[in-house]
Amino acid sequence: MNDARIAGTAAADPAVVDFREVNYSYTGEPVLQAVSFKVLPGEFVSAVGPNGGGKTTLLRLILGTARPDSGEVRVFGGPPERARSRVGYVPQYARFDPLFPVTVLDVVRMGRVGNFAAGPYRRDDRQAAEEALETVGLAELRRRPFADLSGGQRQRVLIARALAVHPELLLLDEPTASVDRAATAKLYELLVELARRLTILLVSHDTGVVSQFVSGVLCVNRTVVKHPVSRLTGEILSELYGVDIALVRHEHEL
């Protein structure tokens, strides 16, 4: 299935994400250099690479919260700022204030907060939120305080919030960071399900695990090289990290 998608018919469609010779530096230090790649409709792509290698910057460039020094980033064929209504973004759950008094449904509804000028949410906003909660399998927990949920559940709530946007592209920033193994497996199960109808780009640490699920891998370390997943060998990974891949894998499974 995955291979078909990579090699496949999508080539005629315009790319969802298109980087053209992008350079980006932060306080004089180059973070990304001469980066060119495309993510095509329907692809499920994972960005991997060492910390500080530029993965987060990649996300920020796609979201339009960072601008390239030179080169061009296009999302759905235009500037990233204009594509935001078609992009669902999922940050890490650990970033959130555990004391914030907010229920699961309150959080998910925030995916619709840009859809009205003032006053309350509209009926279709509430409906979109309920549907998104169904999709991630947390409908029964809708009235629970967000902070009372486990890490994996909270991460799924944030995915539901992004789905409530009705996005065509889903961006996830290390969704399995500080989530236990059982919950990680369930998260990937959900993402594989979502990948049938969405383009997904995921930033991830756990290289070994991710490559079982995705159709392509972006190796990010100041440069970006895109590999179809069948070609993602230990050699490529050790080149990327500069260490033996078994060691890397070992590290992440601790």
Add this chain to the structure above:
Amino acid sequence: MMDFLRDLLAFPFLQYALATGLLASVASGVVGSFITVRRISYIAGAIAHTVLGGMGLARYLQRVLGWEFVTPLVGAVASALLSAIIIGAVTLYGREREDTVLSAVWSIGMAVGIFFISRTPGYNDDLMSYLFGNILMVRRADLALIAGLDALVVLVSFLFYYKLEAVCFDEEFARLRGLRVELYYILLLCLTALTIVILLQVVGIVMVIALLSLPAAAAAYLTRRLWHTMIVASVLSGALMTAGLALSYKPNLPAGATIIILSGAVYLAVVGSRPLWRKRRAQPGKK
């Protein structure tokens, strides 16, 4: 206590005092909850202190230059809004150290106030009542302005409740959803400024921050949705105002200080008893 109830029926000044306290509770519960969850009560503290500058300047203009319409309350509104906008702009766009700027705005505001008050002939009792409040001195004309400000603050908060909630919870996500988060942040600071002016009448500049943050912080522990927090904070705050006023009346204690001490006690009681009822809320989920 009976004296308080009897006199409440008899004396308008006591009725104005109670009305001011209850009106202040509503705005304070609503805006205080936003401030608490957004964790910017220290910014509210800075805004509160700069108000002395506006009050002192207004007093000077009124007494020395004879500008009758510039009452200290008008000066307070103007300076609170001005400092909210300055502080908002600096914390959003400035490259300076935030704490340095806040300290500067805070102390310069106070210095300007003391400067003008000292240049104004007449009794300087004003300074004490600005700093520590004097709820029993609220006049009918003040009450009308306070009620107007209160209605404005509550109306705007309700109108933009969901926007402000989203911005407070996750600014980055709200921005990606097309919200002008900087504008909402400044709006929140302006609402804070107006609420501070209302609360000033009750407890004065120095203690206003406690009244804005303690009932809301206690309420946030007890509730699981932001608007529930606001209701509980408003009711709690109203009860504290009434109790403080009643308790301080007969023994002639300072009303503002009594209210603050009660607020602190309630906050500590809620935080201290938290382990007891947190178990009940905890649930079997992992991690």
